[in-house]
Structures are given as structure tokens and as C-alpha cells.
Amino acid sequence: MNVSYKWLSEYIDLTGVSAEELAERMTRAGIEIDVVENRNKGLDNIVVGYVVSREKHPDADKLNVCKVDTGSGEHLQIVCGAKNVDAGQKVPVAQIGAVMPDGMKIKRAKLRGVESQGMICSAKELAMNDKLLPKEMQEGILVLPEDTVIGTPIADVLGLNDHVLELDLTPNRSDCLSMIGVAYEVGALLDRPVRLPEDTVSESAEQASSTVSVRISAPDACNRYAARYITNVSIKPSPLWLQNRLLAAGVRPINNIVDITNFVMLEYGQPLHAFDADKLSGNGAIDVRYAHEGETLVTLDGQERKLEPHMLLITDGVKPIGLAGVMGGENSEVSGDTVNILLESAHFAGSVVRKTSRQMGLRSEASLRFEKEVNPEAVIPALNRAADLMRQLAGGSIAAGIVEETAQPHERRTVTLTLDKTNRLLGTALTAADVTSILQRLGLEAAEPEASVFHVRVPSRRGDITRDVDLIEEVARIYGYDNIPTTAIEGPTTPGHLNKGQTIRRAIRGLLTDNGLHEAVTYSFTHPTETELFPTFIDGAVPVRLAMPMSEERSVLRTSLLPSLLDVAAYNRNRKTDDVKAFELGRLYLTSQETLSALVKEELVLGLLMTGKRSAAQWNISSEAVDFYDVKGVVDALASYLGLEGLIRYEANRPQGLHPGRSASMYLMGAEGEQYIGIIGQVHPEIQRQKDLGETYVAELLLQPLMEAADFNIAYKALPRFPAVDRDIAVVVDRNVEVGRLVTTAKEAAGEWLESVGVFDIYTGDRIAEDKKSVAISLVYRHAEHTFTDEEITDIHGRVIAALETTYSAELRK
Amino acid sequence: MKERLQALRAEALDKLQQVKDANNLNELRVKFLGKKGALTEVLRGMGGLSAEERPMIGQVANEVRGAIEEFIEQKQEAFQREETERRLQEETIDVTLPGRTLAQGAVHPLNKVVEQIEDIFVGMGYTVAEGPEVERDYYNFEALNLPKDHPARDMQDSFYITEDILMRTQTSPVQIRTMEAMKGDVPVKIICPGRVYRRDDDDATHSFMFHQIEGLVIDKNIRMSDLKGTLLQFAREMFGPHMQIRLRPSFFPFTEPSVEVDVTCMKCGGSGCRICKHTGWIEILGAGMVHPRVLEMGGYDPEVYSGFAFGMGVERIAMLKYGVDDIRHFYTNDMRFLKQFARM
Structure with missing residues (x-):
């Protein structure tokens, strides 16, 4: 809603309050003003001139040489390029010395040899919103009405010494979609009375009801429908004052009848519609009803609309003539030769209008207001005001009487407020007199004043006030939120904390960032094909599809973090960052339902990605490419950080989307067996190629099982009292023997006194057979009770070697 | 000799x-x-x-x-x-050669902010609640006093999946879920961080996916003055001890009275600059007293209990705190961007 300061001051005295001050006060009280626009962008020295004569420029086809009277006594010679300039016009003339809004200085000049003593201006040159003007006025100069007084400053003529306040209204304050509503709000802020337009109508002897009738066949969608019949109007442009009002509000002037309906809509917030009565069957037997299946209507914008049974229509008893509250029909449009008007003022249900306007993508100033529920008590005053303006400005004759039907009469609501609750909810110490005074300023009169209890009769314009808290808010905002004290919550304090899962998530973030990984946050929406790349965590997973995605690229919910992380790597690679180590803690959205009836399972997972060099190139560190064991190292570090060291089993079972020879599924081993927790490995070279990535390693782990199994209890173990014995061995085995198994066998064979076992070298090459590898293992033995003797060690170590020999045909390398 | x-x-x-x-x-x-x-x-x-x-x-x-x-x-x-x-x-070496650094990764700036806010409120006795992102219309709208066809639903065009299920447009449904889980017990004192989704075209300040942190307190005798006190303490811990807050009336269907909260501009300290559009104030969150309808829906008698709620956009806070000028940086995960946050 754009509110002209000048226009507003017709309803309320704004003396002493500048537009900026008003904007600030309104904003602080809850009506946010985005912008205060000064409509006068610098119009000094621009006045109304009369074009006395127009002749062709002797040396330029497209230029005219005009003689213009600006009331200074002598006629100015002005060269003008506009096509529409002509003798006899009143036009804006920028005189020598004027500085145009765009900064151009008007000087005496010669144009193709002919002197020019000023400029005839277009609307655009006056910094007006020329898009609201007729096309010829956009292209050429602004032509003013004939009765405009020569020499008058143009800003006065066009009402441009004005400011426009752009209101950014919250949905509850639709009362401020009208000048009068805004005036009430400002009145409460300034504690000044509101002046309403006069509600008088001069009617003719003819009875409206003898021509027009109204019937509401859809009482649930239309509370009230009122009409007046106005005859013998003459269609012409509105007077300048009315056009100026509309332009200030950002509404396009069209003709006097349409402009009046718009003007009164802006004034009262009540949308009106004028039908050409002679185009209605029988001159107007209005029937408000729902559309029939298959019905169509060509609306004012020339579009043929297919109607559905939930849409509310205005009909003339025979055919649809308007889409109620949204847009009129072309078949009953007011045009240049319209003579008789059927003027509608009605109260349609917001939800019905809303549904229709949304479905049709048709949002009009009218629908905007109906959707938010208009003031039911404005129907008649707005109707009368518009009718009387049509009499005054279009020479119409108003037939006597209003023709109307009321489906549900409006009753004002009474809401009861207590002083105690007001103070309890706000933390204030207001008195009954304070509250009374504030309510009065708001025009919310307490019907039967009682000590500390207020029975407020809510005016119909404030449909948003339905409960005591709504009134408390009104009291609070007029009292001033700044005046509410600042207190601490009373009552016992509560201990705050993070739960186990939240604590672990933070710990994981800490561990991974300390290990050089950066945390990523990626979108939950993805392309459907991305959900097919990697395994999902549930059987028969179906990606959840949005009903109306913004693009196919982001049309389904992700079922794996890995595609998003690959995108991160690709994004960075495209920007010459080849080394990426990233992780994301995020949710997957898992379901096996094709059509959701239950909510999805939102599974928290950890995604890891590493590509490029292990570390940044430095002068003293050789930098190698990351490999499988870097990612695995992170997972292992995570497991031990969570107290789950050695409890993740890796099985090379070729998970989907990964390099079949460099990948594994992961299982968390627990007391009740093991549980699948995810995958790890190099991204399949084919996917790497598609995404234009280098060798990239990833892992994805379910966090829930890890969080449940996580063990925070640190139990001290006594430090060893006896020395350890180290033994290194190298065994030659077939290349396909998994070292993990080898180690497990060694552990089992060694028994309880094997303290640790580590792999320190893997060798393949010339010195052993081609299909063999040498695995070097270091074993540390320690007994808790005594120092091992040589015999004991030889015995244990011998068992280890024997086990490796028998199980894997291992040969001890000497 | x-x-x-x-x-x-x-x-x-x-x-x-x-x-x-x-x-x-x-x-x-x-x-x-x-x-x-x-x-x-x-x-x-x-x-x-x-x-x-x-x-x-x-x-x-x-x-x-x-x-x-x-x-x-x-x-x-x-x-x-x-x-x-x-x-x-x-043995003399060149001490000006670079050291062998330990590569330090960064917590994502959004989560850095979330963690900081969590810590502030945990310190004030709150716990952290979470809820589903794929949510029922009932929790996202209806129970928050936004019945179907309510005009306020216009404010947030949503990603529906079915007629009844959508991507949550706000973290507020967690309020209702928490109230249900508490079964009428008090005090309720939670914050809930999380992702939310709205059908917004992406630009420098809008994203179809973003993060919010919601707060909810319910008890007997919770006052609007307590909300002011809480938010002032938060603003000072988050942005510095000299912060002031300013409340402006606003509208949210699930609170009444509703407020928008400004804090002293952290760039200019309130003297006015480009960031705060020369007002000295920056809007950082929306809040209000829990609407009686919402209390009722959550199983609390509004004549006995009252509460306040507040919600803020994590991206907005992070942009203000770190001076980030484009919201999209948070989701592209450019390493050159992320690395800048590898600090305490």
C-alpha cells in the first residue's frame, strides 16, 4: 500500500509531523514503512505553459519550433522533438535555469540553428512513474487538461509536492490497505481525530430497484451484495486531482468511472466494480453464484478463463459477468460509450477469492483486499461515496435506493480484557486509566467500563482483533515496546545441556576439523539420478519427490550425502582447488513409500571426501596424493575417539558407485552381532569421469549406531610393570591374502599376552615371486605378571608363525 | 735442576x-x-x-x-x-622459513554460529530440541494457528510433498512437538536449530534452504518483559556487551503480541552506516508471546501458562557476524571460503 502524505492529511491533521517522522512512528508501532519517496525530484522553474503555435523546424524533420506562453509576458521559443506536441496544448515547460530531476540544466541553446529557450517536458523527465500513463503520454510530452492555469508551478499542478509512504503490511493489518484505515492508525499514534468523507448521496427520483435486482445464491461465499444504479454518465478522463491521487498510489488512471472505483477502493479498502448496465441481460438481475462445470468467462484482460465449481461468479441472471472479487468480465466492461452503470459493492469470502485468484494466477488490487477480509461495514459508505463521485465527476444521475441482499448480517465482536492479565503478560504496571486512554486512542471503546475489566466493542475494520491478547498487543504497541521493562524469568533455574547425540556431533566436528577436514553444508534437494549412484541405507528406498520443485536439479530429497560432496569437490576443482578434504554431518530422507503417507526416516549420516594431495605443498614436506587409507584412517580415528576402536569391520564387497577393487562396506561389531553402517572407498572411475574429478575417496557412515555404541567412559588401566619383548617377522604370502585376516590370525594364535601388532611394510617386487607379497609385522609381547623368558617368547612367537604358515601357506622371510 | x-x-x-x-x-x-x-x-x-x-x-x-x-x-x-x-x-637454520603446519579444518560458519547460540542458551538453562524437516502440515501450520487458507500462509510459499506433508518452512513445528512430548509439564525451555525450506528464488540474500534457531519458554508467569531480558542477554553474549535491543510490533500467527527485534548495528555501533541503512539498528529476529491458540494446541491452558518464543535466521546472523555478502557462499562450499573459518 502506497500512502500519499497529502492525501492522508485529508483524513487526519498531520500538522507538525513530517513524512519521515510519520514513517518512523508508524514503523515503531508495527506498520513498517519501507521507503518514504519524495515525489518532487527537483521541479523548480518548471511551470505550465500554453503552446501558442507549432511549426516545423526548417532544418530538421523531427523537430518542432513552438511558441509557448508561460505567463511571463513574452512567448518563449522552444524546440521540441515530441510527436504529440501541438498548438493549443497546456504542457509542462522547464524554463531557463531549471535543473531537471536527472541533473540536466536547462540553458539557452541552439538546436539545428534555431534558438530554444526551455524544454517542454515528458512525464518521465518530471521523474513521474510514466508507466501508469497512457502510451502516447509515455512516448511524448505530458499534455495537461485545458483548464490548467498558465504559469502555475508544475509540482502544484501534478500534486508532486508530496511524499509517498510505502507500507510493508503484515497479513493481520489489512485494515491499513485503505487510506481511512491508515488514518485511524495514525490517529491512534498522534492522538488526533479522524475525519471521514461525507456520506451523502443526491439521488434522483427514479428507483434503482425498478431496474436492478440482487440475489445471493452462494451465501457461504458472499455475506452482502449491494448495488446502485447510475444513469447518464459521460465517460472522460478524470480531473487532475483524482488522477494525481491515483498516480501517487501507483494506480493507473483510466477514465472517470473506473478511476472513481479505484479511488474509493483506496480510500475505504472496499473494492468496487462498475458494470455497463446496458450490456447486462435485463439491465441487471444480479445473481451471485458458484460457477457451473464447463462455464467460461472472458475477463477484462481479454483472457478466456475456464471456470470451476468452487469459483464465485457475478452473473446477470443469464451469463457470468465477473469473477467475484478478482476481475470483471469483458462482456460488461465500462467503455467510452457507456451511459448507465451498475455499481457493485460487496463482501466476498476471503478464502474463496484467494483460491480463485491463486489458481488463475490473477492477483488484482481487489483480490488482494478480499483475500485478507475487507471491512464489512465499509460496503455501503464506499458504495455511496463512489456513486456520488460519479454524479459529481461524470454527470451521472443516481437512482434512488440501494439494491442489496445480506446473507449474514455483520455483528460487531465484543472482546473482554482485564487489567491484571495485561500487566501479567507484559510485565508492566499499567493502570486502568492508562489502558482506557490507549483504547480510546485506538477507537476501541469499552462498552461498559468496569474497574479493571474492559468489554471492548471491536470496530469492524479491525477484523484481526478476536481475543484478549490481540487487545493486549494493541495496548502494548501504543504504550510503546520500549517502555516495557527488561526482566529475568522468575522461578527456579533449570540446568541446560546438550544430549548425547548433540555432544557427539560436536566431538566429531572437532576431531575432523583438527584432522584438516573442512565441514560442508549442502542442499537437501538433488537431481533424481543422483540418488541412484550410491547404496541407500534402507531396502527399496524411493527418493521423495517434491510436488512442485523449482527445478529438476533440486526435485528430490537426497538419499546419500556423497553426490553433494562430489559436487563440492567438482566445484572447487573448477576453481583450481584440487585438494579437497571435506565432511558433512547431515540428514538423509529415507522411505520406501512411493506416495508418502507417513513421515520419512531422517537419518543422520557423516559423509567424508578426500581428493588431491594429502597436504599442501611445502618446502620441507613431500606431498603425496590421498588414497584409500587416508579416508580409512579418519574413520578409524573417529571410531577410537568414540571408544569403538577396532570395532569396525571392513568387507571388500564391491559397494555400488565405488571402485570395485578399492572399496568396502563397513560393519560395526557389537555384543549383539554386527550392523551395517556404510561404505568407504574410491569413487568409481566412471563417476569420477562424469563429474570431472580426479581420484576421489569417500565414506558415508550412519551416525545413530555409532552414537548408541559410543563409550564415553575412560577407565584407567595400570601401566605395565614388566618389560615388553618386540619381535618383527616378514612373511611371504599370496598377493590376494588380506593383511587384516593375517593380523587377526596372528592375534588369535598369540593369545592374551600379545600387547600390540602392527604392519610396517608390504613388499612386492623382484626379490619374491610375482604372485606373492611380503608382509612385515611387528609384534609386542608383554606379560602382566612377570618378565617373559626367552623360552616363553619362542613358544608364543612360534605359535604365531605356525598359524600363519598353516593358514596362509606363509613362508617366513629370513 | x-x-x-x-x-x-x-x-x-x-x-x-x-x-x-x-x-x-x-x-x-x-x-x-x-x-x-x-x-x-x-x-x-x-x-x-x-x-x-x-x-x-x-x-x-x-x-x-x-x-x-x-x-x-x-x-x-x-x-x-x-x-x-x-x-x-x-647448525644455524633460517628461522624465517615456514613451519611444518598441522592442517586445521574449519567447522562450517553456519554451524559455528549455531554452536555459539546453543552455548549461550544452554548457559541460560535451555536444552536443544530437534524435529523432522519433512513435516506434517498440522505441525508446520495448523497447530501454529495457521489454518488452511489463512492469508499468512502467503508469507511462505512451501515445498509440499503431498497435500499433508511438506518440507518444514520454519523450525516452529518443534515447539508443538516439544509441548506434546512435555505433556503439560513446565518449565519448557528449549531452542531448536535446523534446516527450513521455502520456495524462494535464490539471490544474494535469499535461499530456498536455510537454517533457523527457534526458542520456546513456557511456564507460569512468563512475561513479555522476560522476553526482552532474555533477548538482551543473548544479544550481548552474541555480539558484545554494549549491545542494545529494540522491539518493534510485528505479526506472526503463532505469537501475540509479536515483535521484531533489532540490535545495535555491529558495524557502526549505532551511529549509522550503510549496513544498517543509517538507522543504527539491525533486525535479527522475530519473537513474541506464545499465542493462546498455540498453547491450547500444545496442551497448555493459556489462562494458567504463558510463554514466549523467538526465531532467527542463522545465515543472517552469520552474514552479519562475519560480514559475508552473499548467502550462496554458505552452500557452495568453496574451500577458499571455508578455510577462512578455521579459527577459534
């Missing part, structure tokens, strides 16, 4: 004076003091001395030995010092 000893001493000291290195010194030690050295040679003649002379000469000999030894020792120490000095010189 005495003269010979004195001469020997003079010779030895003279030679030692000229010694160049430790080897040389050792040679001289052997030459003068060794078993077959000059001093021993001289002393061999002791046998021919009288009993009176013998102790005297012996004393002189000891003095000579002592003097030579002391001199050798001094020399030796000097050589050692030189040697040490030389070694240290050799």
Missing part, C-alpha cells in the same frame, strides 16, 4: 701459547707431561739430589706440572668453546 725445570716451564708455556688445535694440545701434553715426556725426563735426575734438595725440587716440579696442566686445561676449555661455537654456527 731447578733451572732446568724453570726452563722447561718456560718452553712448555711458550709452545702451548702457540697451540692451534686440540690435537696439537694433546701432543704437547704427551711431550711435556707424558710418561716419557720432558718433565719425567728431568725428574729422572732426582735420584742424584741430596735429601734436602729433593723436597724442594719436588715442590718446584709440582709447581711446574701444575702450571703446565692448568695452562693446558685453560687451552682445552678454550678449544671446546670454539668447537661448540663452530658447531652451533654450522
Whole structure:
């Protein structure tokens, strides 16, 4: 809603309050003003001139040489390029010395040899919103009405010494979609009375009801429908004052009848519609009803609309003539030769209008207001005001009487407020007199004043006030939120904390960032094909599809973090960052339902990605490419950080989307067996190629099982009292023997006194057979009770070697 | 003999004076003091001395030995010092070369902010609640006093999946879920961080997916003044001790009264700048007293209990805090961006 300061001051005295001050006060009280626009962008020295004569420029086809009277006594010679300039016009003339809004200085000049003593201006040159003007006025100069007084400053003529306040209204304050509503709000802020337009109508002897009738066949969608019949109007442009009002509000002037309906809509917030009565069957037997299946209507914008049974229509008893509250029909449009008007003022249900306007993508100033529920008590005053303006400005004759039907009469609501609750909810110490005074300023009169209890009769314009808290808010905002004290919550304090899962998530973030990984946050929406790349965590997973995605690229919910992380790597690679180590803690959205009836399972997972060099190139560190064991190292570090060291089993079972020879599924081993927790490995070279990535390693782990199994209890173990014995061995085995198994066998064979076992070298090459590898293992033995003797060690170590020999045909390398 | 000893001493000291290195010194030690050295040679003649002379000469000999030894020792120490000095010189490195750094990753700036806000409120006695992102219309709208066809639903065009299920447009549904779980117990004191989704075209300040943190307190006698106190404390802990807050009336269907909360502009400290559009204030969150309808839907009698709720956009806070000028940076995960947050 754009509110002209000048226009507003017709309803309320704004003396002493500048537009900026008003904007600030309104904003602080809850009506946010985005912008205060000064409509006068610098119009000094621009006045109304009369074009006395127009002749062709002797040396330029497209230029005219005009003689213009600006009331200074002598006629100015002005060269003008506009096509529409002509003798006899009143036009804006920028005189020598004027500085145009765009900064151009008007000087005496010669144009193709002919002197020019000023400029005839277009609307655009006056910094007006020329898009609201007729096309010829956009292209050429602004032509003013004939009765405009020569020499008058143009800003006065066009009402441009004005400011426009752009209101950014919250949905509850639709009362401020009208000048009068805004005036009430400002009145409460300034504690000044509101002046309403006069509600008088001069009617003719003819009875409206003898021509027009109204019937509401859809009482649930239309509370009230009122009409007046106005005859013998003459269609012409509105007077300048009315056009100026509309332009200030950002509404396009069209003709006097349409402009009046718009003007009164802006004034009262009540949308009106004028039908050409002679185009209605029988001159107007209005029937408000729902559309029939298959019905169509060509609306004012020339579009043929297919109607559905939930849409509310205005009909003339025979055919649809308007889409109620949204847009009129072309078949009953007011045009240049319209003579008789059927003027509608009605109260349609917001939800019905809303549904229709949304479905049709048709949002009009009218629908905007109906959707938010208009003031039911404005129907008649707005109707009368518009009718009387049509009499005054279009020479119409108003037939006597209003023709109307009321489906549900409006009753004002009474809401009861207590002083105690007001103070309890706000933390204030207001008195009954304070509250009374504030309510009065708001025009919310307490019907039967009682000590500390207020029975407020809510005016119909404030449909948003339905409960005591709504009134408390009104009291609070007029009292001033700044005046509410600042207190601490009373009552016992509560201990705050993070739960186990939240604590672990933070710990994981800490561990991974300390290990050089950066945390990523990626979108939950993805392309459907991305959900097919990697395994999902549930059987028969179906990606959840949005009903109306913004693009196919982001049309389904992700079922794996890995595609998003690959995108991160690709994004960075495209920007010459080849080394990426990233992780994301995020949710997957898992379901096996094709059509959701239950909510999805939102599974928290950890995604890891590493590509490029292990570390940044430095002068003293050789930098190698990351490999499988870097990612695995992170997972292992995570497991031990969570107290789950050695409890993740890796099985090379070729998970989907990964390099079949460099990948594994992961299982968390627990007391009740093991549980699948995810995958790890190099991204399949084919996917790497598609995404234009280098060798990239990833892992994805379910966090829930890890969080449940996580063990925070640190139990001290006594430090060893006896020395350890180290033994290194190298065994030659077939290349396909998994070292993990080898180690497990060694552990089992060694028994309880094997303290640790580590792999320190893997060798393949010339010195052993081609299909063999040498695995070097270091074993540390320690007994808790005594120092091992040589015999004991030889015995244990011998068992280890024997086990490796028998199980894997291992040969001890000497 | 005495003269010979004195001469020997003079010779030895003279030679030692000229010694160049430790080897040389050792040679001289052997030459003068060794078993077959000059001093021993001289002393061999002791046998021919009288009993009176013998102790005297012996004393002189000891003095000579002592003097030579002391001199050798001094020399030796000097050589050692030189040697040490030389070694240290050799071992000198260029301290201006870069150190071997431990690569430090960064927590994502959005989560950095979330963690900080969580910590502030945990310190004030709140717990952290979470809820589903794929949510029922009932929790996202209806129970929050936004019935179907409510005009306020216009404010947030949503991603529906079915008629009844959508991507949550706000973290507020967690309020309802928490109230249900608490079954009427008080106090309720939670914050809930999380992702939310709205059908917004992406630009520098809008994203179809973003993060919110919601707060909810319900108890007997919770007042709007308590909301002010809570938010002032939060603003000061988050942005600095000199922060002021300012409340403006606003509208949310689930609170009444509703407020928008401004804090002192952290860029200019309130004097007015480009960031705060020369107002000195920056809007950071929306809040209000929990609407009685919402309390009722959550199972709390609004005549007995009251509460406040607040919600803020994590991206907005992060942009203000770090001076990030484009919201999209948070989701592209450019390493050059993320690395800037690898700090305390």
C-alpha cells in the first residue's frame, strides 16, 4: 500500500509531523514503512505553459519550433522533438535555469540553428512513474487538461509536492490497505481525530430497484451484495486531482468511472466494480453464484478463463459477468460509450477469492483486499461515496435506493480484557486509566467500563482483533515496546545441556576439523539420478519427490550425502582447488513409500571426501596424493575417539558407485552381532569421469549406531610393570591374502599376552615371486605378571608363525 | 735442576701459547707431561739430589706440572668453546622459513554460529530440541494457528510433498512437538536449530534452504518483559556487551503480541552506516508471546501458562557476524571460503 502524505492529511491533521517522522512512528508501532519517496525530484522553474503555435523546424524533420506562453509576458521559443506536441496544448515547460530531476540544466541553446529557450517536458523527465500513463503520454510530452492555469508551478499542478509512504503490511493489518484505515492508525499514534468523507448521496427520483435486482445464491461465499444504479454518465478522463491521487498510489488512471472505483477502493479498502448496465441481460438481475462445470468467462484482460465449481461468479441472471472479487468480465466492461452503470459493492469470502485468484494466477488490487477480509461495514459508505463521485465527476444521475441482499448480517465482536492479565503478560504496571486512554486512542471503546475489566466493542475494520491478547498487543504497541521493562524469568533455574547425540556431533566436528577436514553444508534437494549412484541405507528406498520443485536439479530429497560432496569437490576443482578434504554431518530422507503417507526416516549420516594431495605443498614436506587409507584412517580415528576402536569391520564387497577393487562396506561389531553402517572407498572411475574429478575417496557412515555404541567412559588401566619383548617377522604370502585376516590370525594364535601388532611394510617386487607379497609385522609381547623368558617368547612367537604358515601357506622371510 | 725445570716451564708455556688445535694440545701434553715426556725426563735426575734438595725440587716440579696442566686445561676449555661455537654456527637454520603446519579444518560458519547460540542458551538453562524437516502440515501450520487458507500462509510459499506433508518452512513445528512430548509439564525451555525450506528464488540474500534457531519458554508467569531480558542477554553474549535491543510490533500467527527485534548495528555501533541503512539498528529476529491458540494446541491452558518464543535466521546472523555478502557462499562450499573459518 502506497500512502500519499497529502492525501492522508485529508483524513487526519498531520500538522507538525513530517513524512519521515510519520514513517518512523508508524514503523515503531508495527506498520513498517519501507521507503518514504519524495515525489518532487527537483521541479523548480518548471511551470505550465500554453503552446501558442507549432511549426516545423526548417532544418530538421523531427523537430518542432513552438511558441509557448508561460505567463511571463513574452512567448518563449522552444524546440521540441515530441510527436504529440501541438498548438493549443497546456504542457509542462522547464524554463531557463531549471535543473531537471536527472541533473540536466536547462540553458539557452541552439538546436539545428534555431534558438530554444526551455524544454517542454515528458512525464518521465518530471521523474513521474510514466508507466501508469497512457502510451502516447509515455512516448511524448505530458499534455495537461485545458483548464490548467498558465504559469502555475508544475509540482502544484501534478500534486508532486508530496511524499509517498510505502507500507510493508503484515497479513493481520489489512485494515491499513485503505487510506481511512491508515488514518485511524495514525490517529491512534498522534492522538488526533479522524475525519471521514461525507456520506451523502443526491439521488434522483427514479428507483434503482425498478431496474436492478440482487440475489445471493452462494451465501457461504458472499455475506452482502449491494448495488446502485447510475444513469447518464459521460465517460472522460478524470480531473487532475483524482488522477494525481491515483498516480501517487501507483494506480493507473483510466477514465472517470473506473478511476472513481479505484479511488474509493483506496480510500475505504472496499473494492468496487462498475458494470455497463446496458450490456447486462435485463439491465441487471444480479445473481451471485458458484460457477457451473464447463462455464467460461472472458475477463477484462481479454483472457478466456475456464471456470470451476468452487469459483464465485457475478452473473446477470443469464451469463457470468465477473469473477467475484478478482476481475470483471469483458462482456460488461465500462467503455467510452457507456451511459448507465451498475455499481457493485460487496463482501466476498476471503478464502474463496484467494483460491480463485491463486489458481488463475490473477492477483488484482481487489483480490488482494478480499483475500485478507475487507471491512464489512465499509460496503455501503464506499458504495455511496463512489456513486456520488460519479454524479459529481461524470454527470451521472443516481437512482434512488440501494439494491442489496445480506446473507449474514455483520455483528460487531465484543472482546473482554482485564487489567491484571495485561500487566501479567507484559510485565508492566499499567493502570486502568492508562489502558482506557490507549483504547480510546485506538477507537476501541469499552462498552461498559468496569474497574479493571474492559468489554471492548471491536470496530469492524479491525477484523484481526478476536481475543484478549490481540487487545493486549494493541495496548502494548501504543504504550510503546520500549517502555516495557527488561526482566529475568522468575522461578527456579533449570540446568541446560546438550544430549548425547548433540555432544557427539560436536566431538566429531572437532576431531575432523583438527584432522584438516573442512565441514560442508549442502542442499537437501538433488537431481533424481543422483540418488541412484550410491547404496541407500534402507531396502527399496524411493527418493521423495517434491510436488512442485523449482527445478529438476533440486526435485528430490537426497538419499546419500556423497553426490553433494562430489559436487563440492567438482566445484572447487573448477576453481583450481584440487585438494579437497571435506565432511558433512547431515540428514538423509529415507522411505520406501512411493506416495508418502507417513513421515520419512531422517537419518543422520557423516559423509567424508578426500581428493588431491594429502597436504599442501611445502618446502620441507613431500606431498603425496590421498588414497584409500587416508579416508580409512579418519574413520578409524573417529571410531577410537568414540571408544569403538577396532570395532569396525571392513568387507571388500564391491559397494555400488565405488571402485570395485578399492572399496568396502563397513560393519560395526557389537555384543549383539554386527550392523551395517556404510561404505568407504574410491569413487568409481566412471563417476569420477562424469563429474570431472580426479581420484576421489569417500565414506558415508550412519551416525545413530555409532552414537548408541559410543563409550564415553575412560577407565584407567595400570601401566605395565614388566618389560615388553618386540619381535618383527616378514612373511611371504599370496598377493590376494588380506593383511587384516593375517593380523587377526596372528592375534588369535598369540593369545592374551600379545600387547600390540602392527604392519610396517608390504613388499612386492623382484626379490619374491610375482604372485606373492611380503608382509612385515611387528609384534609386542608383554606379560602382566612377570618378565617373559626367552623360552616363553619362542613358544608364543612360534605359535604365531605356525598359524600363519598353516593358514596362509606363509613362508617366513629370513 | 731447578733451572732446568724453570726452563722447561718456560718452553712448555711458550709452545702451548702457540697451540692451534686440540690435537696439537694433546701432543704437547704427551711431550711435556707424558710418561716419557720432558718433565719425567728431568725428574729422572732426582735420584742424584741430596735429601734436602729433593723436597724442594719436588715442590718446584709440582709447581711446574701444575702450571703446565692448568695452562693446558685453560687451552682445552678454550678449544671446546670454539668447537661448540663452530658447531652451533654450522647448525644455524633460517628461522624465517615456514613451519611444518598441522592442517586445521574449519567447522562450517553456519554451524559455528549455531554452536555459539546453543552455548549461550544452554548457559541460560535451555536444552536443544530437534524435529523432522519433512513435516506434517498440522505441525508446520495448523497447530501454529495457521489454518488452511489463512492469508499468512502467503508469507511462505512451501515445498509440499503431498497435500499433508511438506518440507518444514520454519523450525516452529518443534515447539508443538516439544509441548506434546512435555505433556503439560513446565518449565519448557528449549531452542531448536535446523534446516527450513521455502520456495524462494535464490539471490544474494535469499535461499530456498536455510537454517533457523527457534526458542520456546513456557511456564507460569512468563512475561513479555522476560522476553526482552532474555533477548538482551543473548544479544550481548552474541555480539558484545554494549549491545542494545529494540522491539518493534510485528505479526506472526503463532505469537501475540509479536515483535521484531533489532540490535545495535555491529558495524557502526549505532551511529549509522550503510549496513544498517543509517538507522543504527539491525533486525535479527522475530519473537513474541506464545499465542493462546498455540498453547491450547500444545496442551497448555493459556489462562494458567504463558510463554514466549523467538526465531532467527542463522545465515543472517552469520552474514552479519562475519560480514559475508552473499548467502550462496554458505552452500557452495568453496574451500577458499571455508578455510577462512578455521579459527577459534
